[in-house]
Structures are given as C-alpha cells and as structure tokens.
Amino acid sequence: MGDSLNLLPASYGDFRRAAEKRLPRFLFDYIDGGSGAEVTLRRNTADWESVQLTQKVLRDASKMDSSVELFGEKLAMPLVLAPVGMGGMTARRGEVQAKRAADKAGIPFCLSTVGICTLEEVGAVSDRPAWFQLYMLKDRGIVEEILARAWASGVRTLAFTIDLAVLGTRYRDIRNGMAGGLGPWGKFRSGALDYALHPRWAWDVGVKGGPHGFGNIAMYVKQSKNPRDYLNWTGSQFDSSVTWKDIEWLRTVWQGNLVLKGVLDVDDAKQSVAIGADGMIVSNHGGRQLDGVSSTASMLPHIADAVGDQTTLLVDGGIRSGQDLVRALALGAKAALIGRPWVLALAAGGEAALTRYLGLMKQDMRTALGLSGAINAKDVGRGVLLRP
Structure with missing residues (x-):
C-alpha cells in the first residue's frame, strides 16, 4: 500500500499515487480523468478546500458522534460509496471487496448499472442492503427486469x-482508445505491453478476476468479449430522450427510495421535489460530463436554501477527506458520496487499503468535529464556517 520506502498511506493523494503505479494507464486515466480540459474536475476539489471551518476551543468533545441517519438507516459517518462504472476492474471482483469494506465502515455501497459484479454477487456479501444506480435504457423492459x-x-x-x-468529451479516454480516436498510440497504450508493465494487476484482475463484463447487463449483450464491447452496447442503449415524464414512470415501478443523481440547478432541484423523488444528489458527474460548469461545493448551499427542508439532500464531486464531509454537512447536505477515492484506494491495495482509507476519513472527520465546536454530526450547520 505504501511507496518504495514502505510509508503508510495517510491521504487520498497517497492512495492515488499507489493506484497509478498499479493500474494500466488506460484504466487509471478512465477513473482519474474528467471531461474537456478538466476545469470542473479541478474546481470540485479546490472549492471544497476553500470552504473555511472555524476553530472553537474548550467544547466538551468526550462524547463525539460522527453518525447520521439516512433513509431510516444509521450510518457510522455521513458517507456513501458512489457508483463507479467499471469500478470492479481495479481489483479482483472489486465491487464485492468494496461492499465488504463499506460494511465494516458502517456505510452504504452503491453498485453501478455498469459495474463488473452482479447485483446478486454484491447482495450476497451481507444482510446490509446495497444501493443501486440506474441508467435509463431504451428498452424499458430491461430496466424493469434489472429493478x-x-x-x-x-x-x-x-x-x-x-x-x-x-456523454462528456473525455480527452484521456480518447487518447487511450477508450472512447474513439483509435490511432496507433491508443491501441499501443491499451494493449498487451501496458498489461505487461503492470503484472500485479494483470494477474489479480486480468487472469484471476473474471468474468470482466458488466454483470448486470451481461445477459443482454450478445457476443461480447471484453469491457469495450459492453461500453459500445451501453452507448447504443443509453436513452438520450429521457425527460421528467420518465421520472414519473420510474416512480411508479420502483417502490423503494428514489434518489436523483446529477442535480446542479435550483429549478431542477425544485422539480425533483415536485416529481416525488425522495432525495437528490448535487452532482456534476465528478467533472466527467460538461466541463466548465459549477462545482458541487458552490451549488450545494443554493440548492439547500431552496429545497433542503423538503428532501434528503446529498452531494458528490471532489470529496476527499473527513474535513470535506463536515464542510458538506455545513453547506446543507445530509451525507456525501465518494467515487474516485474508493476505487483508487481499492486499486492501491484491495479491501485492506480501502478499509484503511475509510478509517482515515472517519478519524479526520472526528478531528474536524472536535475542533470546530460541532462535536456531533447532527449538530453541524453553517455556524462552523468562517463565512456562513
């Protein structure tokens, strides 16, 4: 998990560097990258860092509590492992390992429609329910079967x-042959030599980690040979005609909690409440869709002011530390989601590395609670910010 000096990873950056060494370039770039010039990707992290906490002393921190309740479930900290397409390719049966780590940390894991492991495989890990992320497919019959x-x-x-x-224009994926632009360099970087340069990953995932398809849609993808075939199929099946009417239909066929992921506009947030969604995730897809849009940290307080008392408000994009979790609570979210961090921690050292990263986040959050005067997660509000 550490570098050549065997130093223990202590932050997101440490796990990211370890993952970059272990993963083939095309896979690391797919996870780490954003759309366009990656302006929004950078804003997501920078704007959380710019949210300044106050430091308040001589508060009794002996009975600190980082837990919250979300949809009737108690979480050990206000954190959810976000859905990441192909996340399971970073370690052997990666989503299963991630679900085990999430269970140990006392937080939910959300499986992507285009995850490697199946719903049944992840569901068998424990009795603690996973969340599931859905992309709307043109074939509504398939959608109903998956649900x-x-x-x-x-x-x-x-x-x-x-x-x-x-789909956002992702330059890194184009250069690596993941999204068109299959020139000689793209084929070269995504080929056998790249695997040979990363033997631990090639053995752990490439040889021992199969099957490598998108487990939840495998039965619908005929004659597929590798993840790229699945990506091509999903690209043809994603429905770009979806409107609020389709959310109304989804509300009739899904009897559980419905959370809309990708809200970045106050009017859209109000419509999400009006349509009957149980919650929403303030998100710009991790900076992977429209480059140059607002960061989630900058939009969260506006959306919280508009609908925060009418819905369960979550946020993702750029969350890297326990301090960021406190910042998210202060700006109006009930909890936050992380995508890249859990996937890269998993790549760095499997379930053990992810368990360590989640432990560090909780420890960091407790430090922020204890020194900002909030003490308990449920008490965090804008009063912990330097400039509310």
Whole structure:
C-alpha cells in the first residue's frame, strides 16, 4: 500500500499515487480523468478546500458522534460509496471487496448499472442492503427486469443518474482508445505491453478476476468479449430522450427510495421535489460530463436554501477527506458520496487499503468535529464556517 520506502498511506493523494503505479494507464486515466480540459474536475476539489471551518476551543468533545441517519438507516459517518462504472476492474471482483469494506465502515455501497459484479454477487456479501444506480435504457423492459433483480437482492435505495443525456468529451479516454480516436498510440497504450508493465494487476484482475463484463447487463449483450464491447452496447442503449415524464414512470415501478443523481440547478432541484423523488444528489458527474460548469461545493448551499427542508439532500464531486464531509454537512447536505477515492484506494491495495482509507476519513472527520465546536454530526450547520 505504501511507496518504495514502505510509508503508510495517510491521504487520498497517497492512495492515488499507489493506484497509478498499479493500474494500466488506460484504466487509471478512465477513473482519474474528467471531461474537456478538466476545469470542473479541478474546481470540485479546490472549492471544497476553500470552504473555511472555524476553530472553537474548550467544547466538551468526550462524547463525539460522527453518525447520521439516512433513509431510516444509521450510518457510522455521513458517507456513501458512489457508483463507479467499471469500478470492479481495479481489483479482483472489486465491487464485492468494496461492499465488504463499506460494511465494516458502517456505510452504504452503491453498485453501478455498469459495474463488473452482479447485483446478486454484491447482495450476497451481507444482510446490509446495497444501493443501486440506474441508467435509463431504451428498452424499458430491461430496466424493469434489472429493478426487479435489485429489489430481490435487497436494494431499497435507487440512485437514478439524470445527467447523461449525452456523454462528456473525455480527452484521456480518447487518447487511450477508450472512447474513439483509435490511432496507433491508443491501441499501443491499451494493449498487451501496458498489461505487461503492470503484472500485479494483470494477474489479480486480468487472469484471476473474471468474468470482466458488466454483470448486470451481461445477459443482454450478445457476443461480447471484453469491457469495450459492453461500453459500445451501453452507448447504443443509453436513452438520450429521457425527460421528467420518465421520472414519473420510474416512480411508479420502483417502490423503494428514489434518489436523483446529477442535480446542479435550483429549478431542477425544485422539480425533483415536485416529481416525488425522495432525495437528490448535487452532482456534476465528478467533472466527467460538461466541463466548465459549477462545482458541487458552490451549488450545494443554493440548492439547500431552496429545497433542503423538503428532501434528503446529498452531494458528490471532489470529496476527499473527513474535513470535506463536515464542510458538506455545513453547506446543507445530509451525507456525501465518494467515487474516485474508493476505487483508487481499492486499486492501491484491495479491501485492506480501502478499509484503511475509510478509517482515515472517519478519524479526520472526528478531528474536524472536535475542533470546530460541532462535536456531533447532527449538530453541524453553517455556524462552523468562517463565512456562513
């Protein structure tokens, strides 16, 4: 998990560097990168860092509590492992390892429609329900079948992604041959030599970690040979015609909690409440869709002021530390989601590394609570900010 000096990873940056060494370039860039010039990707982290906490002393921190309640479930800290497409390719049966780490940390894990492991495989890890993320497919019959499988696997919270009407232009994926632009360099970087340069990953995932398809849609993808075939199929099946009417339909077929993922506009937030969603995730898809839009940290307080008392408000994008969790609570969220951090920690050293990263986040959050005077997560408000 450490570098050549065997130093223990202590921050997100440490796990990221370890993951970069272990993963093939095309896979690391797919996870780490954003759209366009990655302006929004950088803003997401920078704007959380710019949210200044106050330091308040001589508060009794002996009975600190980082837990929150979310959709009737107690979480050890206000954190959810976000859905990440192909996240399971970073370690052997990666989503299963991530679910085990999330269980130990006392937080939910959300499986992507285009995850490697199946709903049934993840559901068998424990009795603690996973969340499931849905992309709307053109074939509504397939959607209904997937939702029925999710319910049978214990899922009670559905995160429906609403910001993928078109796919963002991701330069790193183009350069590596993941999204068109299959020139000689793209083929070279994504080929056998790249695997040979990363033997631990090639053995752990490439040889021992199969099957490598998108488990939840494998039965619908005929004659597929590798993840790229699945990406091509999903690209043809993602429905770009989705409107609020489709959310109304989804509300009728899904009986559990419905959370809309990808809200970045106050009017859209109000419509999400009006349509009957149980919650929403303030999100710009981790800076992977429209480059140059607002960061989630900058939009969260506006959306919280508009609808925060009418819905369960969550946020993702750029969350890297326990301090960021406190910042998210202070700006109006009930909890935050992380995507890249859990996937890269998993790549750095599997379940053990992810367990360590989540432990560090909780420890960091407790430090922020104890020194900002909030003490308990449920008490965090804008009063802990230097400039509310």
